[in-house]
Structures are given as structure tokens and as C-alpha cells.
Amino acid sequence: MRVRAITLRILQQFIHDKRTMALMFIAPLLVLSLMSLVFNGNAYEPKIGVSGGAIPFTSALEAQNAKVVPYKSADLGKADLQESELDALVTLNGTSPEVILEGSNPTANRAVMMAVSAAIQNFHPANAGQGQMKPQISYLYGAEDMKTIDRFGPIMIGVFIFFFVFLIAGVSFLRERTTGTLERLLSTPLKRWEIVLGYVCGFGIFTVFQALLISWFSIQVLGIMMAGSFGYVLLLTLLLSMSALTLGTLLSAYAANELQMIQFIPLIIVPQIFLSGLFPLDTLPLWLQRVGLATPIYYGSEALTNIMIRGKGWNAIDLDVYALIGFSLLFMLLNVLALRKHRKM
């Protein structure tokens, strides 16, 4: 009987908390659909540039499902390779092809290598096995021995920082509301924007240390590949924290308790991880790629990958930096407006 009473009570609580119920049913579906889109997408089509001398090679590559872009000269191709527009550039050097891999993505590297070696065999079947056509391979970024962690490292740094700051800031702002201290604050001459800015500064100081520690640990202790400037890594992790902090405090306005705050994880965090560039985005439907453009982690991990793997500087990350600052400012503004729910002036 008592077990029945507890069972019944739990069912009643679920029925009253429609949001939790919806989440139990809908969130797994959402995450699973995303997964199937990400992992079930078409096989990765490498984008290979082919410069002047190697043009005859084109059709053989295309037969291997590679996307081939012809270039008039090797230099033009190299420029695009540096911008990461291409996965690899093939030039004909004497009789054997020279392959320069973009290198930052092991998946793309493998796809290129498979396409190139198959194309060579088909192009000169007579020479197969004689070793004359063995391609010369070099890496623009990264290296042959780049491990998966090197590829995922920059993205995971961004993801974890975002995740923890989002939750902690969100729950702490939520507590202000549930314990009544928010109402107490709003009964003082404090302005709404002062609360929001105070939160950003207070947590901001903490996130500086967090960014320092996490970046240092990943690079020095875990030995994740680091080709660029440590200062930029710090800047990016910090900006990512800021966007997580401001989004967390904003969304806490729409959570009634800590549990409902945690429910934002499958809705806000998980989709961002899938769309962050951890998995090749090119295989996703276009609309889903566009959704990715509206998430802070996307910009954070793009910039971190550019710094840590490609060793790039300010010119490569400036847009990402502006995007993250823009997100933070937008979330702060929306939070000031959301606080109107509690006090209009």
C-alpha cells in the first residue's frame, strides 16, 4: 500500500510538472535524431585541389567520390589550402604526385589518402605495385602522428568550459530567485542591469582562473597539440565562459528549480556539441549547419582549432571573437529584460 502511495505520488508529480515529463519523452528523441544526422550523414567527401600539371588526374579522383577543384597554379591552390577551404592539394612533381594535406582533421586526412591512392591505381594500373607512383605526402597543419585527442582537444576544452559555467551560473542565479534574495535585491535601489553586470564580473573573475587552469592543464599536462599563442587560447576560453555565463543566467529565468535547469543540458548543450565541428559539418543538411552558426560553442571551437592546431593568429579568429562578444552582450540584454518579470522599473 505504501509503495503504491509513493508510486501514485510520483506519477502525480510528473503530471503536474509537464515540462519534466515532456523532457523525458522528447529530449532523447531530439538527441538521437541529431546523432543520426551527424553520424549517418553521407560518407565524408574530401575536397581536393588539383593544380595545373596534375589535371589529367582529376577524373580518376572524381571517380573516388572526391570533390575536385582545379587550380591554374600550385600557389593559388596553396592559398586556399591555408584558408582550410581544401582538405588537400595534389600537384604533379615529375612522375609522382605530391599531396599536401590540410591536416587538422584526421577523418579528412584518411578520406583524402584513400581517394588519392585508389585514384593512382586506377590511373596507372600498369604501374601498380612498382612503387613508381608512390605519392609524396606532407602536412600543412598538424602532423601524421596527430592523435584524435589533438583534433578533439580544442573543441572539448570549449565544450567543457561552456557546460560547467552554464550550469553553475544558471543554478546560482536561479537560487537568488527561489530563496527570495532576488526580490530582496529588487527592493533596493539596485538597477536591473547592475545585477546582470555584477554577475558577469563576479563570475568573470572566477572564469579567468578557470580558463587559465584548463588551458594550461590541457596543453602542458595532457600534451594536446598547441601550435599557436597561449594568450589567444585564454582569450577564447574566457569569451566562451562569458557566453555560457550570460546564457545560463538568462535561461535560469525559465527554470523553476535546479532540476529544470539541468533539463537545459540536452536542449542547449548537447546540440551545440554535435554542431561544434567535432564531427564534420559538411555532411549535415544545410539547415542544421545554419543552426550551428547560432551557437556559441561553434565559434569557440572553430577559433580554438585555428589557434591550437593551425597555429593561426588574430586574422583567423577575429570574427569568432566578435561573435562570442556579441552573444554575451545579447544574452545580458535579454536578461535585463527578463528581470522585468520581477520588477518593471
Place this chain on the structure above:
Amino acid sequence: MNQVNPVIAVTHVHRAFGSREVLKDITLQVEQAETFGILGPSGSGKTTLVKLLTGIDEVTSGEVKVLGTLVPKLSLLQQIGYMAQSDALYTELSAKENLEFFASLYGLKGGNRVRRIADVMEIVNLQEHLRKRVDQYSGGMKRRLSLAIALLHEPPLLILDEPTVGIDPVLRQSIWKELRALNGKGTTIVLTTHVMDEAEKCDRLAMIRDGQLLAVDSPKGLLQSAGVASMEDAFLYYGGARR
């Protein structure tokens, strides 16, 4: 403050949340340096009414004027000491840190801040527990600390929502003595209560039930015109008379 103008003037105030009317046509005035009690059972609209007085919440129709200014007005909040029904303290901080935080929000600085913190903690008799973390406080101690915070910036108007809930009778008496002393210095006090005998200590009393104002008068006046001996009977009389 001009003696002619009331400290609080509430005129034909309605407050509805959606279709639910929480306050219906409330009109009342609070004079300077009096203790004005709002008496009513829980759910009668007391808390909504005091929130309208501070400007945290806004009227659906009618108007509220505090110290001659139309509410809501941000600068007015500097003139009001508000104690909410929930204790609204940062329990992971010490009492001192809580007091310092709220003192800063009201712009108290330096020596003045230190002096005021010592003063208010003495009023609520918590001076020995200043450095204790609030999560080690008992319910009554938290209530007193909450009151201390409302007194910090020496506001001319105090709005206290159920200030003496959970406080033992001896201490309750000493808090009333302090409130009286504040009245003597010209501070106006508005407080809500559902305790009938406590209501008798107010200078004037508003009886409220189901969002309607039943009567406003001095406790003595209310008893006399109802022709009853206890506040409880008076409440029943006015409540019944309206029906």
C-alpha cells in the same frame, strides 16, 4: 516630511493576476511616525499590498503614493526598508557579510557602515553572532537578521512583511520596543501580521480579507465600534458585516 501629507496614500487600488483579483478597491492612508498594521489571514492579499507599496509589484488600476511620490519609482526604494516574508539571506555567507553586502547596495560606506551594522545587530540582539555563517542560524535568528538588514540604511519608512514570525515572545517584545523607539524618531512603520494580539500593538490597523479592506481604525476604535472584547471577534464582526 510635511505633516499634512500622508506618508502612504493608496487610492482605489486593484491588483489582478490574470482573471484572479487579489486586491479590490483598496483605499487607505498611513500617517507619519505611526505603526500601521495590516491584519488578515494568509492569502488575503497582505503581501501583494506591501509589494505594491514598495513598487516591486505594480497596480492594475488606482494609484499608490509614497512620501508624496507616485509608485513605482526607483529612487523611492532608498527611502524604504523592506523585509520580505521569506528571509532572503545568503546562507553561505556570514551575518556580517550579508549586512555589508546590503549596506553597500544602499550606499553605506566606511565608518558609517561599521557603525550601522553594530547598531542594527544590537537592536535585534544578535551582536554575538555577527561572524557566524547564516546557515548555522536558527529560524528566529534569521528573521531577526532580516529585520536588521531592513533597518540598515535608516529609512524613513519601514515595510515589514510578517516580521515577528518564529520569534520568541521575550524577543518579540524587545523588537516591538525598538519599533516604538523608531516611531519616536519619526520613522513610519507598515507591517503585516496574522497574529491578532500582535495587531493590538499597532497605532492603527487595516483589516483585510479576500483582497477587500474590511475596516481601518485604531485597535481600540475597531473593538468599540464592533462592541466586542477581542481582536478576533472584531475581525469576525467586520468580515461578517461586509457579507
